[in-house]
Amino acid sequence: MNIFRALVPFVFLLCIFFADYSVYNNLKTLLNFKGFKVVYYAISFFSIAGLFTPLFMRSEKGVRNKYLNFVGALAFLFIIVKIFYAPFLVLNAALNKIGINTSYVLQSEPIPIIVLVGGLATILFFLWMLYGIIFGKYDYKVSTVKLKIANLPSAFQGFKVLQISDIHAGSFDSMKAVQKGIDLIKAQKADLIVFTGDLVNGSPHEIEPFYPLFSQLSASYGVYSCLGNHDYYQIRALKTRDRNEILNFFRKQHKAAGFELLINENRLIEKGGGKIALVGVENWGLPPFPQYGDLDQSLKGTEGELVRILLSHDPSHWDEKVIDNSELINLTLSGHTHAGQFGWNIFGWAWSPVKYKYPRWAGLYEKNDRFLYVNRGFGFLGFPGRVGMYPEISVFELQIP
DSSP states (O other), X not given: OHHHHHHHHHHHHHHHHHHHHHHHHHHHHHSOOTTHHHHHHHHHHXXXXXXXXXXXXXXXXXXXXXXXXXXXXXXXXXXXXXXXXXHHHHHHHHHHHTTOOOEXXXXXXXXXXXXXXXXXXXXXXXXXXXXXXXXXXXXXXXXXXXXXXXXXXXXXXXOEEEEEOOOOXXXXXXXXXXXXXXXXXXXXXXXXXXXXXXXXXXXXXXXXXXXXXXXXXXXXXXXXXOOOHHHHGGGGGSSOOXXXXXXXXXXXXXXXXXXXXXXXXXXXXXXXXXXEEEEEOOOBOSTTSOBOXXXXXXXXXXXSSOEEEEEOSOTHHIIIXXXXXXXXXXXXXXXXXXXXXXXXXXXXXXXXXXXXXXXXXXXXXXXXXXXXXXXXXXXXXXXXXXXXXXXXXXXXXXXXX
16 A cells, blocks of 8 residues: 555656656647747646645645645646646547548548647536636535434434535635635524534644634534544644643634534434434544544533434545444544546436545445545645535534435
Protein backbone atom coordinates (compact mmCIF):
# COMPACT_ATOMS: atom_id res chain seq x y z
CA MET A 1 0.00 0.00 0.00
CA ASN A 2 2.84 2.39 0.89
CA ILE A 3 4.65 1.50 -2.35
CA PHE A 4 1.48 2.22 -4.32
CA ARG A 5 1.07 5.60 -2.62
CA ALA A 6 4.70 6.46 -3.35
CA LEU A 7 4.28 5.58 -7.03
CA VAL A 8 1.18 7.75 -7.55
CA PRO A 9 3.12 11.04 -8.12
CA PHE A 10 5.45 9.35 -10.59
CA VAL A 11 2.56 7.80 -12.53
CA PHE A 12 0.87 11.21 -12.64
CA LEU A 13 4.08 12.83 -13.95
CA LEU A 14 4.40 10.12 -16.61
CA CYS A 15 0.82 10.81 -17.69
CA ILE A 16 1.62 14.53 -17.93
CA PHE A 17 4.72 14.01 -20.06
CA PHE A 18 3.04 11.42 -22.28
CA ALA A 19 0.01 13.68 -22.81
CA ASP A 20 2.29 16.66 -23.55
CA TYR A 21 4.24 14.66 -26.11
CA SER A 22 1.12 13.30 -27.84
CA VAL A 23 -0.79 16.57 -27.93
CA TYR A 24 2.20 18.58 -29.12
CA ASN A 25 3.12 16.20 -31.95
CA ASN A 26 -0.43 16.11 -33.24
CA LEU A 27 -1.33 19.76 -32.85
CA LYS A 28 1.84 21.02 -34.50
CA THR A 29 0.62 19.55 -37.79
CA LEU A 30 -2.89 20.98 -37.37
CA LEU A 31 -1.87 24.37 -35.97
CA ASN A 32 1.24 25.01 -38.00
CA PHE A 33 1.79 28.68 -37.21
CA LYS A 34 5.00 30.51 -36.40
CA GLY A 35 5.83 30.36 -32.72
CA PHE A 36 3.48 27.44 -31.97
CA LYS A 37 6.22 25.56 -30.12
CA VAL A 38 6.97 28.56 -27.88
CA VAL A 39 3.29 29.14 -27.10
CA TYR A 40 2.60 25.47 -26.41
CA TYR A 41 5.50 24.94 -24.03
CA ALA A 42 4.89 28.27 -22.31
CA ILE A 43 1.42 26.95 -21.41
CA SER A 44 2.97 23.64 -20.31
CA PHE A 45 5.47 25.44 -18.09
CA PHE A 46 2.67 27.55 -16.58
CA SER A 47 0.69 24.38 -15.89
CA ILE A 48 3.51 22.71 -13.96
CA ALA A 49 4.54 25.89 -12.12
CA GLY A 50 0.93 26.68 -11.24
CA LEU A 51 0.63 23.43 -9.30
CA PHE A 52 2.89 24.97 -6.66
CA THR A 53 0.59 27.95 -6.00
CA PRO A 54 -1.04 26.19 -2.99
CA LEU A 55 2.23 26.91 -1.16
CA PHE A 56 1.33 30.61 -1.33
CA MET A 57 -2.46 30.43 -1.10
CA ARG A 58 -3.09 30.67 2.62
CA SER A 59 -2.80 33.96 4.47
CA GLU A 60 -2.22 34.29 8.22
CA LYS A 61 -5.94 34.87 8.66
CA GLY A 62 -6.74 31.55 7.00
CA VAL A 63 -8.62 32.95 3.98
CA ARG A 64 -7.03 32.01 0.70
CA ASN A 65 -6.26 34.47 -2.04
CA LYS A 66 -8.96 33.80 -4.65
CA TYR A 67 -6.71 34.82 -7.54
CA LEU A 68 -3.96 32.39 -6.57
CA ASN A 69 -6.67 29.78 -6.01
CA PHE A 70 -7.87 30.34 -9.58
CA VAL A 71 -4.34 30.24 -11.03
CA GLY A 72 -3.66 26.94 -9.29
CA ALA A 73 -6.95 25.50 -10.51
CA LEU A 74 -6.38 26.71 -14.07
CA ALA A 75 -2.89 25.20 -14.13
CA PHE A 76 -4.28 21.87 -12.97
CA LEU A 77 -7.07 22.16 -15.55
CA PHE A 78 -4.65 22.57 -18.46
CA ILE A 79 -2.87 19.38 -17.41
CA ILE A 80 -6.08 17.37 -17.00
CA VAL A 81 -7.42 18.59 -20.34
CA LYS A 82 -4.30 17.38 -22.14
CA ILE A 83 -4.53 14.01 -20.40
CA PHE A 84 -8.20 13.87 -21.45
CA TYR A 85 -7.39 14.69 -25.10
CA ALA A 86 -4.33 12.45 -25.49
CA PRO A 87 -6.24 9.10 -25.82
CA PHE A 88 -8.12 10.42 -28.87
CA LEU A 89 -4.80 11.25 -30.52
CA VAL A 90 -3.26 7.91 -29.60
CA LEU A 91 -6.29 6.03 -30.95
CA ASN A 92 -6.16 7.98 -34.21
CA ALA A 93 -2.43 7.28 -34.63
CA ALA A 94 -2.86 3.58 -33.80
CA LEU A 95 -5.65 3.13 -36.37
CA ASN A 96 -3.63 4.90 -39.03
CA LYS A 97 -0.64 2.70 -38.19
CA ILE A 98 -2.58 -0.47 -38.95
CA GLY A 99 -3.94 0.99 -42.17
CA ILE A 100 -7.38 2.22 -41.06
CA ASN A 101 -7.98 5.68 -42.47
CA THR A 102 -9.89 7.79 -39.94
CA SER A 103 -9.87 10.98 -42.03
CA TYR A 104 -12.81 12.46 -43.86
CA VAL A 105 -12.05 14.43 -47.01
CA LEU A 106 -13.75 17.81 -47.04
CA GLN A 107 -13.05 20.15 -49.96
CA SER A 108 -9.92 18.14 -50.83
CA GLU A 109 -8.60 18.49 -47.25
CA PRO A 110 -8.37 15.34 -45.08
CA ILE A 111 -10.05 15.91 -41.69
CA PRO A 112 -9.03 13.43 -38.94
CA ILE A 113 -12.47 12.64 -37.49
CA ILE A 114 -11.27 11.12 -34.20
CA VAL A 115 -8.99 14.09 -33.57
CA LEU A 116 -11.83 16.49 -34.40
CA VAL A 117 -14.40 14.72 -32.20
CA GLY A 118 -11.83 14.48 -29.42
CA GLY A 119 -11.13 18.19 -29.73
CA LEU A 120 -14.81 19.08 -29.43
CA ALA A 121 -15.23 16.73 -26.46
CA THR A 122 -12.17 18.29 -24.83
CA ILE A 123 -13.57 21.80 -25.26
CA LEU A 124 -16.82 20.75 -23.56
CA PHE A 125 -14.85 19.02 -20.81
CA PHE A 126 -12.77 22.17 -20.30
CA LEU A 127 -15.87 24.36 -19.97
CA TRP A 128 -17.48 21.90 -17.53
CA MET A 129 -14.35 21.87 -15.37
CA LEU A 130 -14.09 25.66 -15.58
CA TYR A 131 -17.67 25.98 -14.28
CA GLY A 132 -16.73 23.77 -11.33
CA ILE A 133 -13.75 26.01 -10.55
CA ILE A 134 -15.59 29.32 -10.78
CA PHE A 135 -19.05 28.39 -9.49
CA GLY A 136 -19.22 24.72 -8.47
CA LYS A 137 -17.23 24.89 -5.25
CA TYR A 138 -19.87 27.11 -3.63
CA ASP A 139 -22.93 25.72 -5.44
CA TYR A 140 -24.51 24.28 -2.29
CA LYS A 141 -27.17 21.63 -2.84
CA VAL A 142 -29.76 20.43 -0.31
CA SER A 143 -30.42 16.67 -0.29
CA THR A 144 -33.64 15.69 1.49
CA VAL A 145 -33.92 12.08 2.65
CA LYS A 146 -36.91 10.50 4.37
CA LEU A 147 -35.81 7.62 6.59
CA LYS A 148 -38.00 5.02 8.24
CA ILE A 149 -36.31 4.13 11.52
CA ALA A 150 -37.28 1.03 13.50
CA ASN A 151 -38.39 1.72 17.10
CA LEU A 152 -38.50 5.47 16.50
CA PRO A 153 -40.49 7.10 19.33
CA SER A 154 -43.74 8.65 18.07
CA ALA A 155 -42.64 12.09 19.28
CA PHE A 156 -39.81 12.01 16.72
CA GLN A 157 -42.08 11.50 13.70
CA GLY A 158 -40.94 14.11 11.17
CA PHE A 159 -37.89 15.08 13.26
CA LYS A 160 -35.35 16.84 10.98
CA VAL A 161 -31.64 16.15 11.31
CA LEU A 162 -29.34 18.30 9.16
CA GLN A 163 -25.80 17.18 8.35
CA ILE A 164 -22.80 19.01 6.94
CA SER A 165 -19.30 17.58 6.71
CA ASP A 166 -15.73 18.43 5.66
CA ILE A 167 -15.73 22.21 6.06
CA HIS A 168 -11.97 22.46 5.32
CA ALA A 169 -11.96 26.14 6.23
CA GLY A 170 -8.38 26.58 5.04
CA SER A 171 -9.50 26.20 1.42
CA PHE A 172 -12.17 28.93 1.40
CA ASP A 173 -11.45 32.09 -0.58
CA SER A 174 -14.78 33.92 -0.14
CA MET A 175 -16.52 34.81 3.12
CA LYS A 176 -19.57 35.96 1.14
CA ALA A 177 -19.94 32.62 -0.64
CA VAL A 178 -19.65 30.64 2.61
CA GLN A 179 -22.30 32.89 4.19
CA LYS A 180 -24.70 31.83 1.41
CA GLY A 181 -24.17 28.23 2.48
CA ILE A 182 -24.82 29.15 6.11
CA ASP A 183 -28.03 30.95 5.13
CA LEU A 184 -29.18 27.88 3.21
CA ILE A 185 -28.59 25.70 6.29
CA LYS A 186 -30.56 28.10 8.46
CA ALA A 187 -33.42 28.10 5.96
CA GLN A 188 -33.95 24.34 6.47
CA LYS A 189 -35.13 24.95 10.08
CA ALA A 190 -33.75 21.61 11.27
CA ASP A 191 -34.45 20.24 14.75
CA LEU A 192 -30.88 19.01 15.12
CA ILE A 193 -27.68 20.00 13.25
CA VAL A 194 -24.58 17.80 13.05
CA PHE A 195 -21.13 18.26 11.55
CA THR A 196 -19.12 15.13 10.76
CA GLY A 197 -15.51 16.24 10.89
CA ASP A 198 -12.60 17.98 9.13
CA LEU A 199 -13.05 21.52 10.39
CA VAL A 200 -9.69 22.59 8.94
CA ASN A 201 -7.01 21.35 6.55
CA GLY A 202 -4.17 21.31 9.05
CA SER A 203 -3.74 24.64 10.84
CA PRO A 204 -5.75 25.79 13.89
CA HIS A 205 -5.91 29.33 12.46
CA GLU A 206 -7.80 28.36 9.30
CA ILE A 207 -11.22 28.26 10.97
CA GLU A 208 -10.80 31.44 13.02
CA PRO A 209 -12.10 33.96 10.42
CA PHE A 210 -15.16 31.76 9.96
CA TYR A 211 -16.17 31.47 13.62
CA PRO A 212 -18.76 34.29 13.24
CA LEU A 213 -20.32 32.49 10.27
CA PHE A 214 -20.67 28.95 11.59
CA SER A 215 -21.62 30.11 15.08
CA GLN A 216 -24.81 31.52 13.52
CA LEU A 217 -26.13 27.95 13.29
CA SER A 218 -28.66 26.91 15.89
CA ALA A 219 -31.27 24.19 16.34
CA SER A 220 -33.85 23.40 19.03
CA TYR A 221 -32.09 20.16 19.99
CA GLY A 222 -28.50 21.29 19.56
CA VAL A 223 -25.58 21.56 17.13
CA TYR A 224 -23.07 18.72 17.51
CA SER A 225 -19.87 17.55 15.82
CA CYS A 226 -17.22 14.84 15.67
CA LEU A 227 -13.57 14.82 14.59
CA GLY A 228 -12.17 14.00 11.15
CA ASN A 229 -8.69 12.92 10.09
CA HIS A 230 -7.62 16.46 9.13
CA ASP A 231 -8.48 17.77 12.58
CA TYR A 232 -5.59 15.72 14.01
CA TYR A 233 -3.15 17.29 11.55
CA GLN A 234 -3.33 20.44 13.69
CA ILE A 235 -1.41 18.66 16.44
CA ARG A 236 1.95 19.48 14.87
CA ALA A 237 1.04 23.18 15.15
CA LEU A 238 0.24 22.85 18.87
CA LYS A 239 2.98 23.10 21.44
CA THR A 240 1.77 20.16 23.46
CA ARG A 241 1.60 16.43 22.89
CA ASP A 242 -0.51 15.69 25.95
CA ARG A 243 -3.68 13.98 24.69
CA ASN A 244 -6.03 15.58 27.22
CA GLU A 245 -4.77 19.07 26.36
CA ILE A 246 -5.17 18.35 22.65
CA LEU A 247 -8.73 17.09 23.08
CA ASN A 248 -9.58 20.11 25.24
CA PHE A 249 -8.23 22.34 22.47
CA PHE A 250 -10.46 20.56 19.95
CA ARG A 251 -13.50 21.09 22.20
CA LYS A 252 -12.78 24.82 22.54
CA GLN A 253 -12.17 25.16 18.81
CA HIS A 254 -15.45 23.45 17.89
CA LYS A 255 -17.32 25.43 20.53
CA ALA A 256 -16.03 28.69 19.02
CA ALA A 257 -17.40 27.46 15.68
CA GLY A 258 -20.77 26.78 17.31
CA PHE A 259 -20.52 22.99 17.69
CA GLU A 260 -20.61 20.77 20.76
CA LEU A 261 -17.91 18.20 20.07
CA LEU A 262 -18.59 14.55 20.91
CA ILE A 263 -15.38 12.62 21.60
CA ASN A 264 -16.25 8.92 21.97
CA GLU A 265 -19.39 9.85 23.88
CA ASN A 266 -23.12 10.36 23.42
CA ARG A 267 -26.00 12.67 24.21
CA LEU A 268 -29.62 11.65 24.78
CA ILE A 269 -32.04 13.77 22.78
CA GLU A 270 -35.44 13.94 24.51
CA LYS A 271 -38.72 14.99 22.92
CA GLY A 272 -42.29 14.43 24.11
CA GLY A 273 -41.30 11.68 26.50
CA GLY A 274 -39.26 9.81 23.87
CA LYS A 275 -35.48 9.56 23.53
CA ILE A 276 -32.92 8.90 20.84
CA ALA A 277 -29.13 8.71 21.29
CA LEU A 278 -26.70 10.87 19.36
CA VAL A 279 -23.27 9.20 19.37
CA GLY A 280 -19.99 10.78 18.29
CA VAL A 281 -16.65 9.01 17.81
CA GLU A 282 -13.16 10.22 17.09
CA ASN A 283 -11.91 9.52 13.59
CA TRP A 284 -11.64 5.85 12.63
CA GLY A 285 -10.35 5.13 9.14
CA LEU A 286 -8.33 2.54 7.30
CA PRO A 287 -4.55 3.14 7.39
CA PRO A 288 -2.90 5.59 7.07
CA PHE A 289 -5.74 7.50 8.72
CA PRO A 290 -6.11 7.76 12.53
CA GLN A 291 -8.05 5.04 14.36
CA TYR A 292 -8.92 6.76 17.62
CA GLY A 293 -12.66 6.08 17.43
CA ASP A 294 -13.84 3.93 20.34
CA LEU A 295 -17.32 2.74 19.43
CA ASP A 296 -17.86 0.65 22.55
CA GLN A 297 -16.95 3.56 24.81
CA SER A 298 -19.17 5.96 22.88
CA LEU A 299 -22.21 3.65 23.16
CA LYS A 300 -22.10 3.31 26.93
CA GLY A 301 -25.44 4.31 28.44
CA THR A 302 -27.40 3.73 25.22
CA GLU A 303 -28.13 0.02 25.69
CA GLY A 304 -31.54 -1.46 24.92
CA GLU A 305 -34.07 -0.47 22.27
CA LEU A 306 -32.82 3.13 22.01
CA VAL A 307 -32.55 4.53 18.46
CA ARG A 308 -28.94 5.55 17.80
CA ILE A 309 -27.53 8.05 15.33
CA LEU A 310 -23.74 7.81 14.96
CA LEU A 311 -21.44 10.61 13.82
CA SER A 312 -18.33 8.98 12.32
CA HIS A 313 -16.24 10.89 9.80
CA ASP A 314 -14.89 8.03 7.67
CA PRO A 315 -17.43 5.69 5.99
CA SER A 316 -14.91 2.82 6.23
CA HIS A 317 -15.85 2.67 9.91
CA TRP A 318 -19.36 1.52 8.99
CA ASP A 319 -18.17 -1.59 7.16
CA GLU A 320 -15.40 -2.43 9.60
CA LYS A 321 -17.02 -1.78 12.99
CA VAL A 322 -20.67 -0.71 12.80
CA ILE A 323 -22.51 -3.31 10.71
CA ASP A 324 -21.56 -6.24 12.94
CA ASN A 325 -21.72 -4.41 16.25
CA SER A 326 -23.88 -6.14 18.86
CA GLU A 327 -25.76 -2.88 19.43
CA LEU A 328 -28.02 -1.73 16.59
CA ILE A 329 -26.85 1.62 15.23
CA ASN A 330 -29.76 2.78 13.12
CA LEU A 331 -28.11 5.59 11.19
CA THR A 332 -24.45 6.49 10.66
CA LEU A 333 -23.58 9.90 9.22
CA SER A 334 -20.17 10.22 7.52
CA GLY A 335 -18.25 12.36 5.04
CA HIS A 336 -14.52 12.23 4.20
CA THR A 337 -14.75 11.26 0.51
CA HIS A 338 -15.97 14.64 -0.84
CA ALA A 339 -17.53 12.42 -3.54
CA GLY A 340 -14.18 12.94 -5.24
CA GLN A 341 -15.15 16.58 -5.99
CA PHE A 342 -15.62 15.26 -9.53
CA GLY A 343 -18.17 12.99 -11.15
CA TRP A 344 -21.62 12.59 -12.65
CA ASN A 345 -24.93 12.59 -10.85
CA ILE A 346 -27.57 12.40 -13.57
CA PHE A 347 -31.07 10.88 -13.44
CA GLY A 348 -30.23 8.87 -10.34
CA TRP A 349 -26.98 7.50 -11.76
CA ALA A 350 -23.86 8.64 -9.92
CA TRP A 351 -20.20 7.96 -10.65
CA SER A 352 -16.88 9.31 -9.38
CA PRO A 353 -13.37 7.84 -9.51
CA VAL A 354 -13.32 7.95 -5.69
CA LYS A 355 -15.69 4.95 -5.68
CA TYR A 356 -12.71 2.71 -6.53
CA LYS A 357 -11.13 3.61 -3.18
CA TYR A 358 -14.30 3.95 -1.09
CA PRO A 359 -17.17 1.57 -1.93
CA ARG A 360 -19.46 3.78 0.23
CA TRP A 361 -18.58 7.16 -1.25
CA ALA A 362 -21.76 9.26 -1.51
CA GLY A 363 -25.43 9.07 -0.63
CA LEU A 364 -27.49 6.49 1.24
CA TYR A 365 -26.56 2.85 1.90
CA GLU A 366 -28.44 0.17 3.83
CA LYS A 367 -27.51 -3.22 5.24
CA ASN A 368 -28.97 -5.32 8.05
CA ASP A 369 -31.47 -2.58 8.94
CA ARG A 370 -28.60 -0.13 9.40
CA PHE A 371 -28.31 3.02 7.31
CA LEU A 372 -25.20 4.92 6.28
CA TYR A 373 -25.24 8.32 4.63
CA VAL A 374 -22.04 9.73 3.13
CA ASN A 375 -22.21 13.49 2.73
CA ARG A 376 -20.34 15.10 -0.20
CA GLY A 377 -18.90 17.80 2.07
CA PHE A 378 -19.45 21.51 2.60
CA GLY A 379 -15.97 22.63 1.55
CA PHE A 380 -13.24 21.40 -0.77
CA LEU A 381 -9.62 20.32 -0.53
CA GLY A 382 -6.67 20.28 -2.91
CA PHE A 383 -8.36 21.06 -6.22
CA PRO A 384 -10.20 24.39 -5.61
CA GLY A 385 -13.34 23.38 -7.41
CA ARG A 386 -16.20 20.91 -7.60
CA VAL A 387 -17.21 19.38 -10.91
CA GLY A 388 -20.52 17.52 -10.96
CA MET A 389 -20.27 16.67 -7.25
CA TYR A 390 -21.31 19.90 -5.59
CA PRO A 391 -21.15 20.76 -1.86
CA GLU A 392 -23.99 19.19 0.08
CA ILE A 393 -26.34 19.97 2.93
CA SER A 394 -28.15 16.76 3.91
CA VAL A 395 -31.54 16.88 5.63
CA PHE A 396 -33.01 13.70 7.10
CA GLU A 397 -36.68 13.49 8.03
CA LEU A 398 -37.12 10.63 10.51
CA GLN A 399 -40.28 8.58 10.13
CA ILE A 400 -41.98 5.67 11.86
CA PRO A 401 -42.13 2.56 9.62
